[in-house]
Amino acid sequence: MIEFRSVTKQFPDGTTAVDNVSLVFPSRKTTVLVGSSGSGKTTMLRMINRMVDPTSGSIEIDGERVSTLDPVKLRRSIGYVMQNSGLLPHRTVVDNIATVPVLRGIKKKEARQRSLRLMDTVGLERALAERYPGQLSGGQQQRVGVARGLAADPNILLMDEPFGAVDPIVRAELQTELVRLQRELDKTIVFVTHDIDEAFLIGDQIVIFRPGGIVAQIGSPADILANPVDAFVASFVGVDRGKRSLHLEGTPETPVVVDSEGRVAGVLAAGSNPLLIAEAVPQPGAGAPAQGAAT
């Protein structure tokens, strides 16, 4: 479990990236941080592995304050998938994946063996093992990034817009694979995105940020969809409703919100925002304008 207690981060230039956030990331669950660009999501992640230290407040992992831990050891124990893959350009795919295990003292040969198995896990052909990052497509690089994040078998996995640089089709593929993987791996995942669809698909818990690093709402996808706390969240959640083409299924007593691919997006609670229903219902199975960016 990761716990943030009144955490604030102000950069030396005066920017407040994260503003008084208190939050629990439950173990073995996926928490998705979602918000528009610059709302402090990356900063949140980087405070967990001490790439950034908070200005005030405390962060605990399983009851231990991270500020008391050695940053190098801490980072080696946490998987981190970076916003632009962050692969080392002078190392082959297999060596990139093996980086952290080797740093932790595992024999190179053994680490490479494990890397190859991880390539299978994330759906990369082993034939790519000896390629350099510059010789891979964006989607392949992202997969290598995910494999590298998993390589040391960490309990915690931080993923910063890991599927940001790929086209919508590959993106959807990677998303479903992550959901499948998480069923097997059971990690505590902190996932950052500014795509609310991605958040709803992947997250057990969603944290919506407003600009300025302020938490707008925390809850399950169903919670948030059914009871957005205010107009900001409602509009953020509803931005590209057309893309998800929500419609209602289930019995009239317990209406279930379902998207065009049949994914359950939530249950409609009594007294929930009627606007949401009114707009969601008329477009069952509408074609998805896949290019629509979330923010």
Next chain:
Amino acid sequence: MNQLFATFAWLLDPAHYAGPDAIQVRVGEQVEYTLLTLLLASIIALPAGLAIGHTGRGRTLGVQIPAVLRALPTLGLVILLALMVGLGLLAPLIALVILAIPPILAGAYSGLESVDRETVDAARALGMTGWQVLWKVEIPLSLSLITGGLRSAALQAVATWTIAAILPLGGLGRYIFDALPVQDYPKMLAGSMLVIALALVTDALFALLQKVVTPPGVRAGRASLVRAKTTHSHARAALFRHASFIRNER
């Protein structure tokens, strides 16, 4: 034409390949002094340059000190030092090390600065220590530019060591200075051509080395264009320096 022919005749004369004044002996001396210069300059400039590039601190000093050093007239410095420490190897060695420091220093820190900040950040985020980031990421990725700095230092040193002859230390300058008073132009020209040939060979060797040390994953990157351009202009500058120096002597 005649002079040129005589120069080649001089270069091919077997008599010039024997004894203490043999061509291979003089070339050997020049190479030896150059290597010594590079070694000493590297011991000073590489750690300093790497420290500046890695920490990002001391950059102003790292730019200004070499700028001052570069402005020092090497010949003047050699003579001044010779007056202070006497004739022999020490005076020109100090002067040449001073000449070789700026390019090595600049190659090292600008090499590290050229490494993508995101890559360095990623290396830290994976749990590398500062040293590991330096040795496993920053240095491998900038080795080509670091070698480029050594390349221009080597070029300047190998050309400028010609002045060692005035002290009298041997080297290829011997031919030029011996030929001056007796107006033996073929010998003088032969000496100059040998210096130029040695400089070209040095440049070619370092160019090769730069290729070899570039990690395969980053070969053919955009940096190579910049690199080729700067080192060639360094090479031209060094040769020009040498040429004008000989002109001044006459």
